[in-house]
C-alpha cells in the first residue's frame with residue numbers, strides 16, 4: 001500500500017502545492033496549516049467543505065497525537081501528558097506553569113538509543129524517530145488540551161533530538177512559522193547528550209535555539225561510566241563544538257548536570273567542572289543542576305537538596321554561573337520516560 005502524505009509535517013508552501021495536486025485552490029493549504037496549529041484534525045476543519053474533509057481523510061494522513069492520560073501535580077503547576085501516535089506508540093510531554101509563562105517539554109523519539117545509565121527513556125532502546133508532525137502535534141495537542149499558549153519549549157523529553165536531526169530541524173522551522181504556532185526560536189531549548197557533528201551542523205542552520213548539553217561529569221572517565229556517547233566523543237571535542245555553537249549563534253550554551261550521589265557531586269567535581277568550562281569554553285555559560293530522579297534498577301541515588309545547593313554555591317563562587325533546577329511534578333512521574341515506562345510495565349491504567 002502506498003504511504004499517505006503526512007500533511008502535518010508539511011510547510012505552508014508544501015501544503016499549498018499539495019492542495020493543488022488534489023485539485024483544490026492553493027489557499028486551502030493555508031487553511032489546513034492554521035487549523036493544525038490549533039490541534040485540529042481533518043474532520044474538525046469546519047471551514048472546509050464536508051467533501052474536502054472527506055477527501056483529506058481518505059487521501060492523507062493527520063499525525064496529530066491524542067491524549068491518552070494526563071496527570072496533574074497536586075499544586076496544579078505541572079501536567080504530564082501521555083500521548084498516543086497513530087501507530088499506537090506513546091510519548092510524553094510535560095506542561096509547566098511558571099511565573100514567567102507556560103513551558104512545554106516534548107519528546108523527539110519513541111524510546112532512545114543513547115543508553116545513559118540513569119535515564120528511564122533508554123532502558124528499552126529506541127523504537128523509532130518522531131516525524132516533524134509528531135513533534136509539532138505534541139505542542140498543538142498540549143496547548144489545545146490546556147487552553148494555554150506555549151511560551152517556551154524544551155526538547156528534553158524522551159529521545160535524542162540530534163539523533164533525529166532532519167525531522168527536528170524541520171519541526172523547528174514549522175513551529176516558528178507565524179501563521180502556525182509562531183513560537184520564537186529564542187524561546188526553544190534543545191537538549192543533547194553531546195552528538196558533536198549534530199551540534200556543529202545545528203550551529204550552521206541559522207536557528208537561534210538555545211543549546212543545552214548534558215554534561216554530567218567534568219572528566220572523560222566519569223562521563224564514560226554513565227554516558228556511552230562519551231566513548232565516541234571526548235569532552236575536548238564536545239566543548240570545542242559548544243564553543244563553535246556560541247561563536248556561530250552568539251547564544252550562551254547551557255549545561256545540564258544531573259547530581260548523582262557519590263558519582264559526580266564532590267567539591268572536586270565542582271572545581272573540575274568550573275575549570276573545564278573556563279578553559280574549554282572561555283565564554284559565559286550556565287550550569288543547570290538537576291537532582292537525579294530515581295529510576296528503578298539503576299542503583300543510583302540523588303544528591304540531597306542541601307548538597308545540590310552547596311554544589312551550586314561552590315560553582316558560583318568559582319565564577320561559574322549555576323542554578324539548581326526546581327523540581328516540578330515529582331509526584332506525577334514527570335521525569336523523562338517514567339510515565340511511558342510505567343505504562344510498558346503495566347502500572348498505569350489507560
Ligand code: SAH
Pocket residue numbers: 114116118119120155156157158159160161191192193194212213214256257258290291292293294295335336
Ligand atoms: N537526549 C537529550 C534530551 C533528553 S534527556 C539529552 O540527553 O540531553 C533531558 C535531560 O534529563 C538530560 O540532561 C538527561 O541527562 C536528564 N536525565 C535523564 N534521566 C534523568 C534522571 N533520572 N534524573 C535526572 N535527570 C535525568
